Amino acid sequence: MKRYVILISGRGSNMLSLLDAGLPGACAAVVSNRPDAAGLALAAARGIPVATLDHRGFATREDFDAALAAEIERHAPDLVLLAGFMRILGDGFVRRFQGRLLNIHPSLLPAFPGIKTHAQALAAGVRVHGCSVHFVTPALDGGPIIAQAAVPVQAGDDEAALAARVLAEEHVLYPRVARWFLEGRLGLVDGRARLAGETPVGGALHVPHIA
């Protein structure tokens, strides 16, 4: 059975969507860089081994990355899922796990990398927003996109309303992509995401700007 490790920093709702999806693999551990991450208790309650590596206890990013890599490798995972993990990982770490390291980002990349994506989307006036799952490469939020889910931006949306609409799609999209990977259908080939087999896709989404 394939094994996966989930990295979190906070609430852990994406982590829960993965744990509760009945994925064809075993979650070997949930690791947080913050001791106060609420997701740790949620994982522990499901019997998943949890660990905290507080980045503030390390002198350099490289030291933290090395300790994190060692903690992950202990579990010999086939797949590592960043789920609301809010630390930038260095090139060495990313290269070590490249091809088996995924992230979910709350925007339709390449639009709005970084943080505060929903505020960025509202400020830009886009009519369609969403989330992306991508392979992680050294470029921040810039790795090959695997799948995206789109939602409309509705008149009167504020950051919280838009974030909630996107989050609901994150909880569907991430387990779906993780399943493809664990089924051996998804890989990083020549710098692009490759998915084998039949995968139904949706139609167009037309979203007017209503004044």
Ligand code: GRF
């Ligand atoms: C999610 O929107 C994720 O895409 C982003 O941070 C948020 C984390 O939420 N990177 P949660 O911890 O998964 O609930």
